[in-house]
Amino acid sequence: MRDYLLTLCVTAAVTYLLTGPVRKFAIAVGAMTAIRARDVHREVTPRLGGIAMFFGLCAGLLVADNLQNLNGVFDLSNEPRALLSGAALIWLVGVLDDKFELDALLKLGAQMIAAGVMVMQGLTILWIPVPGVGTVSLTSWQGTLLTVALVVITINAVNFVDGLDGLAAGMVCIAAAAFFLYAYRIWYGYGIEAAAPATLFAAILMGMCLGFLPHNMAPARIFMGDSGSMMLGLVLASGAISVTGQVDPDTLNLFEGGTREGTHAALPVFIPLVLPLTIIAIPFADLVLAIGRRTWNGQSPFAADRGHLHHRMLEIGHSKTRAVLIMYFWSALIAFGVLLYSVHSASMWILVLVVGLSAVGLVLLLLPRFNPHVPRWAESVVPPRYRRRRRR
Template sequence: MREYLLVLFCTAAVTYLLTGPVRKFAILAGAMPPVRARDVHREPTPRLGGIAMFGGLCAGLLVASQLHNLAKVFQNDSSDIRALLSGVGIMWVLGVLDDKWGVDALVKLGGQMIAAGVMVYQGITVISLPVPGVGPVALSPTLGMVITVALVVVMVNAVNFIDGLDGLAGGMVCIAAMAFFLYSYRLWYGYQISEAAPAVLFSALLIGMCLGFLPHNLHPARIFMGDSGSMMLGLMLAVAAVSVTGRVDPDLITAQTGGSQTTTTHILVPIYIPLLLPLAVIALPLADLLLAVVRRTWAGRSPFAADKQHLHHRLLEIGHSHSRAVLIMYFWAALIAFGTVAFSVTNTGRTVVLACAGFCLVGLVALLLPWFKPKAPAGVQSFVPPRYRRGGTARRGAAVTVEAVETPRGAQPAPAVSELSAADRDILRGSGATALGSRSGDRP
């Protein structure tokens, strides 16, 4: 564990230290696209944060190769390391080009498939799927390749779709990587399954990359990861999933649990159904991706046409602040990811189910906070924020309200912001009095 923590901290430190210079480089290179109608940031912000993440990844791999225990991963599973670097390199170059000049959606999709194909060619592929009571079921090379490429493309675009608020994509991938790290680490050191070793290392590297970048990316963000970062994170999460799925033999765990098939089935719940755990840890991004495709296709538009109807946009529309919307997404992602891992660890699932149900209630209360506006008693109204005072005004939904002001007799009251003309709103936007627009990284 100490070696993994060292790799994690080195990766995070290098990523953190590189992000500042990368930000200056992005500004000089002009990688600061203008604010679009669907963006939530108020002023142009540099991208290319994926450059710093890539530097942190290389530093982490270099440190890991010099450590005694982790060096075995490079010796025994060097093909996985080479395949990871090949796929990440292709995805990173594609993302940098898109952050600077913009790349067509179909071209990016083709590049994602090429990156996945290169990794499959070098050995990262789903070889078999463990089935309860049957054991590993071997897959044909063609079927294994199709499943691997599909998983990579889905993961990459799911992470890219949630890169719409400051710190959202990095935080959610970090949570997913933590859950996957715990599960893979337990398979390796708990059940001596060496095939899970690459997944543990990849998860530690992914956590370090996210933790190192998040201080620069939290609201208000000073730099965006861009497609160079989001696509790379999605690919690494997919690689960690594929590197352990299909390589874990349930019979090995059955032998260590006293030959109980029931116990083994419970322990291996997350990997009995193909790739259940990797999909569980990105359940929210995946749901957002599927809803976006259905929504756009139903409206007669391209699935790649950006809009402002993602889950994080809806949280803002019902009245949540930027930071609260991000924290709510963090909460639900952690609940699903760690709940899945906890279910595979405990001897009984009843405790986990009850705990998850309790946390769901907490999450629903937080989700409905914009509609819950308690009023403080008259004696303490001077000590609470204005929105909790009786007769105070509050924001509801996306509407912008203004406090009533005293106007001369016979004069017309000042119009609300929502009633101003387009020209007046442009003036207000230029003066910084209001901020319109939204940002979403939902371009695959």
Template sequence: MRPPVRDYLLMLFITAAVTHLLTGPVRKFAITIGAMPEIRARDVHREPTPRLGGIAMFGGLLTGYLVASHLPHLEEIFTQSSTPRALLSGATIIWLLGVLDDKWELDSLVKLGGQVLAAGVMVFQGLTILWLPVPGTDGFYLADWQGTLLTVGLILVTINAVNFVDGLDGLSAGTVGIAATAFFLYAYRLWYGYGIEAAASTTLISAILAGMCLGFLVHNSHPARIFMGDSGSMLLGLLIAGCAVSVTGEVDPSLFSQTVDGTAGSAAMVPVYIPLLLPLSVIALPIADLVLAVVRRTWNGKSPFAADKGHLHHRLLQLGHSHRRAVLLMYFWSALFSFGIVAFSARGAKSWILYGVTGVCALGLVLLLQPRYETALAARLGSLTPRWYRKGRAHLTPKDSDAERCAEAGAERPVPRPEDDGAVTEAGVTYAGAGASPGTGAR
């Protein structure tokens, strides 16, 4: 029997509630054991903030598993598929590794070894990519060693991509939550709409993952009271990668060409390459940030693991966006990529979908460059610009704004202003308004 959507929504809200309730005690625990590292040069926040938020998220994951295994419509998933067990095994390893790193700052090679171990355990228990969807064919089947290497590589890249994007309050949790929601919509459509039972485990895991992000986001939104740390970011990366591997590797490609209920085949509604394209689209921003970071650091003669302030979210702050606006912009692009692909999979290459996505992209570019447009507008208006508007830095470039305020205050460095809360200048100076709470940074 196919479980109704209310069962999955119940799992989402239970997981969110448990994660939310556990985050407060976990914060106190992190403060007690001193899991509050000193401020580093690349950080955006100004005061030490406790980590270990991944403990609360892992508690939400365990609760979701426990409740789902006792629900009549969901318990069959745990007996008919090895995916939940494999994901929980890998999640436990990566979570323990992250907890140790949040407390003692492990070496990057040690963390990489732990990530490989977690991915290997998942592959050993059967969670692997068996085929690749290729348009015009029934799928390209992989050899065992090819599937193993591809699965481990995808998991490693996704874990580190999510870890890299964890640089602003609520950014990582919100981005992964959006990706998990897109996965849920697509997997539920395969499971409930077409009866493809292999997608049932992905539907459950994505619902639980979305609940974990939602529950933690309440505490992690700007100004954040706790960071998820590597114990949370690596856990989220592994789970979202597990969803991708499960959809791509477990669903039989021949099912996409079968006729459903005597109507048009599912391939007409769900293109065969969507299972591969969707996982790539929902993590497009983290992957792009990861690739740019590696290229940037290698080009500058640094280690690819050496942290800096050149991530996408740092560049949004340098453009003049506030902390919250930068996070919302990242949410916008993540949602556009994820739900755009889901809409395409549901309706095919409909012209109105393509036009709609193009129009939304244009809107996103306008919002992205809004500080520059404000600068040009204010410069043309001159003295006609309202006083409240001139108080901001919209009428000046970041360098000019810093120089002017230094001259006005007679100071050698820029003077913080309330509206600059969380902003990072091109010189790497972090501003915080009076009484501002700590934010977060690329950790």
């Protein structure tokens, strides 16, 4: 665990320290986010934050390669090199887009190429668990098609949700934290070495987000741009592909004799195998709704609008900060709820806890003007908006 924490801290430190100089560079080259009708920010803000995040990724992989307990990942697997190749390609396209505003179809093609580059180097889905059937091995073209689809969907899901200060980085960080705990349990709990790359990817992804968030929280001093959001989506998808498509579920003793009855009886343990998909549930839902909405209105699926989930929350009265925190809450509830259920699937209290927290989340979501107040003895340590108004 210490080596993973060291890798995370180095990644976060490099990202944090480079973001300031990158901001000055973005201003110098004119990579600025203009104020558009669909935007919620009201000041011209530099982007290209993905540059600092990419070098944080490189630093994390370099440190891990030189740690005794982690360098085996590089010796026994080609997945870290595949990740770096795909990330470098999508990052370069993102940098060009942040500066020159590339066509949406060109970016989509680049995303597919980046996914194909990773597939060629071995980062691909080999099999998938199917409830009621068992482990289904995929042919080469099936694995390639599914891998490319997952990478493209995740990249665009993260890119679509990047609309408020700190929103995308925070949600991806939460997802990476839940994913790290799951992959770490598979690696050290079950002794399955195939989960080691996914564990490393999650730790580095957390570092990239944590290093960038102090610069990106409201009011943001810099945006990550497509160079950052697309890269975050690719790294998140890479971890999902690694652990879901490379770790054979049979090695986890999920199936009782390999029969259909045994698989059906063990259905709850399939949940952690789809955890990589559930951790992007909120961004994915936003992506699906956006595509459906734009297609229904006769627009291109890639046409920007103000119909995303965070835009709707602002319209019903939430502040930017509250909208971000509520999205954090729902992301954490889904990701960690599934994670807890995968560990204690027979415990009823987990279901009760998730239902109770969901009710709290709905109250916070539907009552945007509800402002909780703290006791008077604690008013000196909280922001003024949480203090009771004194009568004069």
